[in-house]
Amino acid sequence: MEQSRRFELVEHLSDAELDRAIDEAQKADETRLVRRLCFIKNLYGGKTQQQAGEAVGVSQPTSSRWARAWNQDGVKGLRPRFGGGRPPKLTSAQWDEICAVLEINQPWTAREILSLIEDRFGVTYHPTHLARKLRASGMHYAKPRPMDPRSPEDAEEILAERLSEALGEDDAVEDDPIVLGFFR
Structure with missing residues (x-):
């Protein structure tokens, strides 16, 4: 006969205290903690670890980890611990310096920017990460072009012709005058 393992949950808080802890976490905008406390509330309600985990949308190994953390340290054990990730390669002052150089001496290719950062x-x-960092700093790539490639080849002639018509320098008189206006 197969025996099922039964998990013993330590009740660090009463139901009312757990509800208060969930409310406080919601007010403090700690969504991860709220989710974990709701998992514990489901366990208090008699659900199995797997059922409680499914109710809050986590896998069985995660629900086991959360239950162990609760048993060991209560609410403190459920608080997410995030170290902040890897520190940036450049300080904010160094990145500001790079941005200033890029704004002064334009245009730059991605390869030139990478070389500048490496030399300095x-x-x-990675080029993709560099593009993300530049966009986050408010900079965008644009190809410098002397002319818009969509413009017709005789664009200057068309402009001169339209200006002469608008200014009345053309001999032909039209019924409807051309009016120029600038709008925002």
Whole structure:
């Protein structure tokens, strides 16, 4: 006969205290903690770890980890611990310096920007990540073009002709005068 393992849950808080903890976490905008506390509330309600995990949308291994954390440290054990990730390769002052140089000496290719950063600070970035960092700083790539490639080849002649018509320098008189206006 197969025995099922039964998980013992330590009740660190009463139902009312758990509800208060959920409300406080919601007010503090701690959505991850709210989710974990709701998982514990489901366990208090008699659900299995798997059922409680499915109710809040987590896998069985995650629900086991949360239950162990609750048993060991209560609410403190459920609080997400995030170290903040890897520190940036360049300080904000160094990045501001790079942005200033890029704004002064335009245009730049992505390869030139990568070389500039590596020469100046000895740091390498992947081109895709560099593009993300530049966009986050308010910079965007644009190809410098002397002319719009969509414009017709005789665009200057068309402009001169339309201006002469608008200014009345043309000999032909039209019934409807051309009016120029600028709008925002």
